[in-house]
Amino acid sequence: MHRIDIPRKSIYRLSIYQRCLAKLRENSVDTVSSEALAKAAGVKPTQLRKDLTYFGQFGTRGLGYNVEALVKIISEVLGHNRLQPVILVGAGNLGSALLRYGGFRKEGFEVIAAFDLAPRPQPGLGIPIYATSEMPQFIRTNQVKMAILTVPTSGAQAVTNQMVEAGIQAILNFSPTILDVPDHVVVNSVDLAVELENLSYFIR
Amino acid sequence: MHRIDIPRKSIYRLSIYQRCLAKLRENSVDTVSSEALAKAAGVKPTQLRKDLTYFGQFGTRGLGYNVEALVKIISEVLGHNRLQPVILVGAGNLGSALLRYGGFRKEGFEVIAAFDLAPRPQPGLGIPIYATSEMPQFIRTNQVKMAILTVPTSGAQAVTNQMVEAGIQAILNFSPTILDVPDHVVVNSVDLAVELENLSYFIR
């Protein structure tokens, strides 16, 4: 597939459409127009249609899209039709919070282990916390491809190097720093302070 | 100021530059070239320069930028030269985690109160948790302009309406839903599941 020339933003929006479709399916809606779905997703109808046609033609003219079918297609495109194992590195405040939050499970991700330099057992968490030194081995034996990074800035790059070396291909980074990774590794960064800071520009 | 035609992404990057500058200042660096700063921020030097010139001319040709001065200028542009009060609504897993995380404080934000439909006192948090019903009054009396929203999807829009009505102008939204707000209100959404889902497209 020519993944290379599909805008990254389109792929990002696919995930959003997927969530909206899930909601429609819950409500037993079986067909939806680009107009309706776009509105739910907060985009323009033409943009939705263009995004979808990067991957094929899935609609019926005069009618709209079949919800069930579209869900399936997007699942396949995003490559997450089966449960994807994820590890979390850095079980401090933010890290253990995310573990407890658990909003990932129903979206097809399972955090199967967490790692920390100083692992303390955390009651009621339901997943094991190991020493970071055991991480590379764990990644290899469990063929883990995705990681959530919630270590402090100072350790972020070093941990990243280890993860990448062991086979991690995608990182959701919460450390407020730019990670240096090889081309085949993808990083999505979420910097909470930057998000807030950015907002403050817009208040008068 | 003609805020309207400055790309939102430039403003976003300003926050990133600010963090890099802070690090340089800690290390007692007093002058930095666009090349060095851009590298630290993960962008191209020309982009950094263009971003800055939306707001004025701050560099010295042949030399670079004065770190101290630039920090000050960006602070002013982002309108956060003084501590900005913020409230957090929805003290569930993610919400109380963010409160504990506290990565905001040093960036000039102070979470001064949290609200929840069922407020339980949370030990060691250092800030009060009130019932959501008291929120509008609190926003008004304390002139709060910014809010972090961590309620479940179902309640998000209703709470948002109340917040906006009471005077909130910027929202950092963690609920996985599109918020409908008037034009003068800005929303930054962070959808953790979408971020993960998006990444899974890139692993082979």
Place this chain on the structure above:
DNA sequence: AATTGTGAATTGATTCACAGCT
């Protein structure tokens, strides 16, 4: 009649190339 799919047009962001300072 309704709605998708898409080439063309437009708008927006990034990068280039070099003039202008220090």
Place this chain on the structure above:
DNA sequence: AGCTGTGAATCAATTCACAATT
């Protein structure tokens, strides 16, 4: 000589306008 500031050129994303299909 070195580095910023910026108009022009390029590249990318969005939106339009309408032909194609059911």
